[in-house]
Structures are given as structure tokens and as C-alpha cells.
Amino acid sequence: MYVSVQLSCYPLREDYKDPIRELISRLEKTGLEVVPGRMSTEIFGDYDDVMAALSDTMKWSFETYGKAVFVAKIMEGDRRPR
Numbered sequence: 001m002y003v004s005v006q007l008s009c010y011p012l013r014e015d016y017k018d019p020i021r022e023l024i025s026r027l028e029k030t031g032l033e034v035v036p037g038r039m040s041t042e043i044f045g046d047y048d049d050v051m052a053a054l055s056d057t058m059k060w061s062f063e064t065y066g067k068a069v070f071v072a073k074i075m076e077g078d079r080r081p082r
Helices: 017-028 047-064
Strands: 002-011 035-038 040-046 068-076
Touching: 002 017, 002 047, 017 035, 035 047, 035 068, 040 047, 047 068
Parallel strands: none
Antiparallel strands: 002 040, 002 068, 035 040
């Protein structure tokens, strides 16, 4: 099953930009289609691959940078909207 995810990350720290940049960089290395935006990052791919990448990346974020808020919108679909 193919899914689209709109992910926003809000690190609870003053220097929030670097944690977000590193998070996006880690997602881009997963082989999934990752489209960074100003307010959120879109991730496209197979459900199992996307969920594994989100789980690993969010865990890494918590362990590396501490508290953060993640907001995700997940939509099932057969391909990326154009």
C-alpha cells in the first residue's frame, strides 16, 4: 500500500533549525521520496517503509535532541499527487 505523509517537527528548544535539518537529511537517506517544505515535509512510499523510517527517525530525534512535538497526516493512495 502506498502512503503520503505530511510531517511537521517542533523541537522544544531555542536552536530548533539544526534538529529539523538533520531530521530531513536522515529521511532523505531512506530512499523514500522526501519533499521538504517551509511548514512540513512530505514523505511518499510503501506503507511499511514509510512507517519504519518515521519510527526510526523520530526515535533518533528524541534520543539526540530530547523533547519535540511531531504532527503527522497520513493518507493512503496509489501515487504522489501532482
